[in-house]
Amino acid sequence: MATNLASKFSDMNVPLTNTTQFEYKFCPIKRSSVLPKLQSLNPWKAIGVDKISNRMLKAVAPVIARLLTKTFNHSLETGTFPSDY
Secondary structure, eight states: OHHHHHHHTGGGOOOOOOOOOOOOOOOOOOHHHHHHHHHTOOTTSOOOTTOOOHHHHHHTHHHHHHHHHHHHHHHHHHTOOOTTO
């Protein structure tokens, strides 16, 4: 793709160099960070596209915090995002 793009600008005399691969490292998220965020949600905000209210998330926060933490960390480790969203 880079070669194709560079050919469009061949009259600029800019040499094509190898692109640098960036690597990002994320620190794992801890349940102790997720739980307070869930508990601090404003229960009066409108529901989102997932149809889950903040009131419900706050009510079940102690139960879902561990699973959400695992999901977030898996997403960061693998560079993937759950397909439902």
